[in-house]
Amino acid sequence: MAVPDPLPTGLRAARLVKPEVYRHRLSTRIWHWLNAAVILIMLMSGLMIFNAHPHLYWGQYGADPDRSWLQIGNLGERGFLRVGEHTFGTTGLLGVSGAGDQTVYTAFPGWLTIPSTYDLAGARHWHLTFAWLFVAAILAYWIISLGNRHIGGDLLPSRHELTPRHILEDIKNHALLRFPKGEAARRYNTLQKLAYLGVVFALIPLMILTGFTMSPAMDGAWPWLLDVFGGRQSARSIHFICAMLIVLFFLVHILMVVLVGPINEVRSMITGRFQLPEKRG
């Protein structure tokens, strides 16, 4: 009896299928995409809330008669961003956007905000409802990821990785766009670990706690919030700065995905399976 020969396994391993690893657990994947959507809504509705009073202050109080450290506004048809004593022209993006009949004089343009036309009440509905999902999702992620060793095993850098020499080497590799190949690509690199830990354990908790500090009811319940952040207006400034740092993280994150291999990276965050990039040379 002639049975068809199976495909030569050696050939398949060598040529057709690159080595694949199970890289992202289901909990990580679900949180990643849920969080991505929620953060987008929080950011865009937050920018609309900022539009209601486009000034930031330090301290317990801050209003129009007080000196703001950051302001977005317009002088006639010219939009500007002022940071301290430095003013930058931002016509078309910040302060003044659109053209002709469609010109709007809001701090952030409609295409960056939810809702897209000025609506503080509506933006608050989005922001303060999705805030619950944002908090619930990060709490679940923390608990599950501590339990399944995602944080301890994948995200926490080893002592060796934290030596200045290793970190400098990692910075150099990133600058030269030399990314890990083969077995080394099984694990996150050091800068990647530090970036993820920074978002998960610093920026997101800071967003939540400074959000609480802006609530007069929460300040009554937990007065230490005002001491920790130096006042409601300082908390509002830190809330905004952390939001911008999350935007910065997002931009670098996307850039890295594109540079390293967008299809493989995006597929791995959907199916969990990641093809190890081949070592060349």
Place this chain on the structure above:
Amino acid sequence: MAGVITRRKLIVGIAAGGSSIALSACTGPAYQGNVLSIGEWLNYRAQRLVAGNALAKEFHESEMSPVFRTNGNVDPGTREYQQFAANQFAEWRLRIDGLVSSPTSYSLAQLRSMPSRTQVTRHDCVEGWSAIGKWTGVQLGRLLKQIGLQPNARFIVFHCADNFDGTPYYESIDLADAFHSQTLLAYAMNDQPLSIGHGAPLRLRVERQLGYKQAKYVMRVEAVASFSGIAGGQGGYWEDEAGYYWYAGI
């Protein structure tokens, strides 16, 4: 006579207030059929649970805003109001009615002669700015206990002298806030009689909520079982006109 606390009124008042506070945990903002109103419902429940009767932070006088800006209407401008103002509000009276044991009215002098509370607190506008000022007034809870609430009272509504294009300003709070010790009907700000810009002769201070709840030019206080039959039915001018959350603790 107003200002005399009878034992019966006090007991009825405290009993009504107490039982209503317990019951108000089952009332409050209603689900509006809009998914995004879930946030208000959750915020209200969670903050009532976490904050309880906690006091808003009180600041030192040295921490006060050098200039406390005005907001919203800065002069009701009606003929009736102008007549009151021309006479330093000597003819003005605050009416308290609705679901109370006996509707009562007070002159400004009567309110000023009552035990007062002074607090330096932060005013947070929904837009994002904050200003710290010093407020002196009568505790709303004290007045309500004195008059006595009927057992079915759930909310306190503040009817104001000002209007936007003819639509009167009003606001409402639940009994937990009404009986909170920092909730004042304030007649003085920064040691001066309340100015017209800031709500003369009397404004509400409900320190754990945002600025639009701090009704100015209060003319009448009404105890109700539900605010759904008042004006647009959402419990306040901005709630009716622009869809702002009734509960503004965040």
